[in-house]
Amino acid sequence: MRVQRRWINRLLLSSPLAMGGALGASAQDDAALAYYREAKINWKQADGQSLTIGLNKHPFTESLLPLIPEFRRLTGINVEYLILPEAEYFTKLVADLSQQRGEFSVIMTGPMRNWQYVPPDWILPLDGFLNNAKLTDQSWFKLDDFYPALIKANRWDGKTGGGVGEGPLYSIPVLAESYILAYRKDIFDQYNIKVPTTLEEMAEAAALVKKNAGIPGIVARGTPSVASMGTGFLSGLKSYTDGQWSEFDGKLNANFHDPRSVKYTELWINMVRDSGPPNWANMQWYDAMEAFTAGQAGMIADADFFAANYEDPKKSKVAGKVGYALIPPGPGGKTYSGLWTWALGISKATKNKEAAWLFVQWATAQRTLLNATLGYRNYNPSRMSITNDPKVQEIMGSWGNGSYLKVLAKNLETARVAWTPQPERTRLGDIWARALHEIYFKRLSAADALKKASVEVDKVLKEAGIK
């Protein structure tokens, strides 16, 4: 478990030697901080207060760390942080939030996670801070620079079963993730394989790649966990049913055994079993991404920004050989990709709420996020101005010979949070993923395994008092 704390730095900064150094660097400081000082707020209003930030190991986190001394000089707020890998991070976070200890002031969260934290009243709505002129210079911060779909994703009215995009804003997005199909253009061209526009064609293409090129035709996440469900698989299912299917019927009864879902799942699992890698059932996101990057797969339907990895000639064997397309749509002709944003929120138990908001505002400001994208490959930008920045355009514009940005723009027209709001999403996803294993290993038919998953989810929701 990786744990880092900045207390050593704090000690150093408070020593006389460091003070001298800091004074010497003040001219440099002015240049670095000038952008933030354009905001018409008093950044020093919480001078001397302390914050602890809970962070998931992520490129965005990496980008923040070197800038934290800058934030301290701007605001006089002391910042400590704790960085953990994703699974451990969320466990630690729930432990802290549920005890209302306020160990973390600012947290890294996102839409689906907020559904777990809002009902017990663990995190704060941010609208109050945004609308307070003393705390936020709206014309400088520019909330409308964020992609509207991402801001909507982080709004929720707190009602189980719906209400995404309505109600208070609980977190400010630091990146955007939607799901697309990446394929080996060189192999597809060489063997005359058609870029799939239906799930059936996708399965055919996967089989053809395997037969001709001798590598798995498709690679996908497969571990028995919610993390395997929400990207390519769920986006494909949403699209296959023209955005109609959802994991619950109108009365919050689990709906995995819906005939459309059964048919789709059969097709998907057959494709993965017949043309996928032998260890699909043990693949996490990075295994799948690395397999494609290493040239060991014909297609992958997963996070769009994995392209940064595929297109990096230093790491990738497939740089410049990848084409991008929408995940195959259903009969209606439209793709409905899921959407996720890592985002910053504020714990309700924190004592220094204003200081926490100043941190969130600073960390999601245009300059901070641009630095994260350019210096630390924090893709995709959550602010439109960053996507449109000439330097960013130069990088992202080259991916897939320009096809990446076009596919991304098209995808974001219809992308939305694919899950139904309720606090037991993780559990539901874990149960669902286990059903996929039962089908893959032929222990149960798709219809039976998915029916079983529905029954189990209904039982959990009842036990949790959600329905």
Next chain:
Amino acid sequence: MNTAQKRRHWRQEKFLPYLLLAPALILLAGMIYPFALGSYYSFTSYWLQYPNRFRFVWLDNYINLVTEPLFLSSLEFTLAFTLAAVVIQVGLGLAIALFLHGRIPGRGAIRALMLLPLMMPPVITALMWKIMMASTNAGILNHMLSFVGVDPINWFGSTGGAVASILIIDTWGNLPFVALILLGGLQALPNEPYEAARVDGAGALAVLRYVTLPLLSPFIVLVVLFRTMDSLRIFDVIYATTLGGPNDATTNLHIMAYQYSFQWFQMGKGMAQAIVLLLLVVICSYLLMRLWNRASESTQ
């Protein structure tokens, strides 16, 4: 004795024992508190994200376990894995110990090298093996097996492969421990029974069967005890490689309790599962301790 002396004496008499006991008492309290809290939670419906639903539910969590298919399958895996791991590791460990007990060249170097796996944290061991056990020929293990004509083995991607993989990794990490204890035992055995056996004209196998094994039995029971306790509650290797999958084939009680407690935050249920695991460990240890007592008495 004057008053000052008396007072000092009284103070020493009265407080010294407590003072000396204090570190142990503090340690004990530090162990008992979390254990008592965990046991208490196992009788409640404690669920982190629903603080309002906290209730004392008596034995419900335990009774419900019986109807939970995952519990039954993970109990089965826990016991089967422990049996397999102990038999394989103690069997191989005994063979290695007997081999090293003989006069072979480079014995010291081999013994030192054997310690290496013991120094590795199990998670690192597991991750290292996970890389070596890649399912295609790109994995070094499959690559090497291809030289002897073995087709690529689907180590972590199939249910049987995953179980075998966990067994192999656990064995690699713990075999040296077993071998070293047994080797230590062999070296401590008295010479006389061997001489007597030789005089009686016993062959090597008979010596092993009627002299070595009975004399070594306290050591064997000791390693069986340690390996049983560890195998029953193995967690790190499974968590780092399969997360309990595929198709729950490697989910043992410990992994299941972790999932309930820290993935789904149902502390009440998770703690009940952990307590069942604890009872299992305690019962097995108790039985083995009795066996150990008997074995060490009979060899004295």
